[in-house]
Structure formats: C-alpha cells, structure tokens
Amino acid sequence: MLHGHEHYLRLGEAASISLYGPDRLPGWVGKLPLTERFELCGRGPFDFPALQFEIDTPDQVLLDQGLQRLQITVGLVPILASSPERAMLELCDALTDAALVYELDALMQGMTTLRLQRVSMLLRHCRSIKAKRLFLALADRHRHAWLEHVSLAQVDLGSGKRSLVPGRRLHPVYQITLPGDLDEQTR
Numbered sequence: 536m537l538h539g540h541e542h543y544l545r546l547g548e549a550a551s552i553s554l555y556g557p558d559r560l561p562g563w564v565g566k567l568p569l570t571e572r573f574e575l576c577g578r579g580p581f582d583f584p585a586l587q588f589e590i591d592t593p594d595q596v597l598l599d600q601g602l603q604r605l606q607i608t609v610g611l612v613p614i615l616a617s618s619p620e621r622a623m624l625e626l627c628d629a630l631t632d633a634a635l636v637y638e639l640d641a642l643m644q645g646m647t648t649l650r651l652q653r654v655s656m657l658l659r660h661c662r663s664i665k666a667k668r669l670f671l672a673l674a675d676r677h678r679h680a681w682l683e684h685v686s687l688a689q690v691d692l693g694s695g696k697r698s699l700v701p702g703r704r705l706h707p708v709y710q711i712t713l714p715g716d717l718d719e720q721t722r
Contacts, residue, residue, distance in 0.1 A: 548624040551606035554624065557580035578629040580663035581621075590652040594631060601657050619646065627673075628666035634713050636669075640717060651681050658685065660687045670709040675708060676717075 551602065554560070560575055571638045583600045586592065594707075597603060601621030604613040611693060617625060626639055661667050667690060674682045696710045703712035 553629070555625070557585055557708040559681075576625075576629070579625060580666050580713045581624075581657070582662050583660055584697075598653075600657075601653060618650075618651050618653060620657055622661075623649075624657055624661055624666050624670055627669040628661075630665065630669065630699065634712055636656040636700060636717070639669070640673055640676070643670075644677050646674070646677075647679060647681075649679070649681055651684050654681065655686050655690075658687070658690045664691070665697055665699070665711070667692055668697055668706075668709040669699065670715060672709040672711050674707070676713075 551574050552571050553576050555576050555578065557578055557672050560573060563571055573624050574579045581600070586596065586600065587719050594604065597615065598618075602615055605616045605619050606613045616622075623639075624644065626635075627643070630636065630639070658667055658670075671682070671685075671687075671692075692709070696705060696712070698712045700712060704715045
C-alpha cells in the first residue's frame with residue numbers, strides 16, 4: 536500500500552503487513568505497540584534464493600527479485616518492500632475469496648505503468664499457477680498496453696482450467712474463473 540494505493544485500505548480494520556521469508560518472526564514482534572498486524576506468509580510464490588538482507592545490499596540484487604528500498608521517514612533506515620509488480624503477484628497468490636478478486640481487479644485497473652521487463656521476470660520466477668493466471672487475466676481485462684509486450688515463452692501457466700470462485704465465468708485465454716458479476720462491480 537506504500538505505492539500510492541492507500542485508498543484501498545479497508546476502513547475500520549487494522550492494516551495487515553505481509554512478510555515473506557523462511558524464518559519465524561521473533562517473539563518481540565507481537566509485543567510491539569502497533570495496531571497493524573503482521574502476517575507471515577512463508578517463502579511466497581517465487582523461486583528466488585533466500586537473501587540475507589543487509590543495509591548495504593546492492594539495489595540491483597533487490598531489483599533482480601522485484602524488491603526495492605522505500606524511505607518512509609527521513610533519518611530512519613529505509614524498509615525493503617515489494618515492487619508494485621511483485622506485490623500484485625503476491626496478492627494474486629494470497630487470494631482466499633471472491634471479495635478479494637474485486638479488490639485485486641480495482642488495484643489492477645490502476646497498474647498502467649508496470650515495468651515490462653520486471654513483469655516478465657517475475658512471471659518466470661513465480662511458482663503459483665493461480666497467481667500468474669489471475670494476474671494476466673486481470674491485466675487483460677483492463678487492456679493494459681504493457682501486457683501485449685510481456686513474453687510468456689518461458690512462463691509456466693500449467694494446464695487445465697482453474698476455479699477460483701463460485702458463480703463464475705471462465706476467462707477464455709487464461710482458463711481461470713472470475714466472478715460472473717465482475718464487470719458490474721468495477722466498470
């Protein structure tokens with residue numbers, strides 16, 4: 536939500552901060568006086584080797600995994616966060632119900648400036664067939680210009696149809712179901 540999409544935060548709910556990595560969170564994290572809650576998501580949907588993050592980790596090493604430094608407060612150490620391209624794929628992988636499809640669709644509508652090379656690289660390294668198909672189907676739905684230039688030659692989209700939600704319609708290209716009323720919700 537730090538990429539200019541704060542208006543999609545749910546009112547009245549504490550924000551959830553998704554953390555990816557093979558380690559468990561230290562006990563002191565739960566004792567922090569924050570309203571936000573931390574959600575540990577394991578390794579995530581990508582096949583990248585685990586990085587040992589240091590303050591001096593080169594920016595290119597981070598970019599090669601779709602990560603970036605964000606300076607939240609002047610004078611404090613920047614935090615590492617997913618790029619918009621990686622964050623969208625992570626959200627597509629985390630899909631648990633139809634309500635989130637509507638939110639993802641609204642977010643994807645604003646993703647007009649995703650970086651082609653980063654999208655292609657992340658799709659190649661994403662292990663989640665569901666995440667890749669949903670990401671591509673939503674980008675196709677919004678007719679993003681960058682999508683026609685994404686090379687899918689080395690992207691494994693699996694085989695067969697994938698069902699996400701009941702009351703659905705099948706996307707003809709990516710063979711994944713989307714809510715049947717999606718057009719009525721966001722257009």
